[in-house]
Amino acid sequence: MTSATRVRDLLALALFAAIATWLLAGAFYGSLPPVPVFAGASLYPVAAIEVVLALVIRSRVNNHRVGPGPRQLHPIAAARAVALAKASALVGAGSAGVWLGLLLYLLPQRSTVDAAASDTTGVVVGLVAGAVLVAAALWLEHCCRTPDEPPDEPAV
Template structure:
């Protein structure tokens, strides 16, 4: 099994996406369509679902309700939640990077280019959505960890 998702890896992905987007938007901004206000909003429901799932999983692990019975957390379900969390963290980081790159291009041009001023709101909505998805994914991954076993008592 792989270890926990590293924040530095997510930051590196976001930085790469931001730089690539900034370069591409700089070259093609004039031929791009306007950015709708809710262009990046599709990540908000995913983040909300992951937060809810994290609380359910956390409660079941805390109550030691892990197994294949009813109202228990099946270990395969926990593994799938970890996989979902890892994938979502990557998607969120890449998305946040793309929106950051777009904002880095748009913000200096807001006062001179009307389209840049109109596109800024949609880019901010997307940036917040990507950031929230990363946070929700990291929380879900954290909640899937098994609690540490207490040390065995020495025999007397």
């Protein structure tokens, strides 16, 4: 199986996206359309699906129902869930970084620019959605791990 997604890599991606967005917002914010309240909310359903998937996978792994039979978790399905989790973690980290960069640009502007004050709510919704997606993806990936083997019984 592939190695676990490193939180350090996700943080680096989020930091890069935040810095790039902060710089771009400084140059182009005046020409951007308003940020609706639910602009970043599209990540919430994806996170919810991943949580449900993680619950199903965890249940089947804990009950030793892994295999090609009916009502079992097929190993290929588990591998696909890991791929989904890894991709979602990257999307969530990048999105959270973009929203964080925009928020860092908007916060000092709120007292002088009306648009910055009205955009802040939508940006926070997006930032939280990105963080929730990262958490759901990391948990899904964790649930797909094979359980530890019990130690061998000593010979009597």
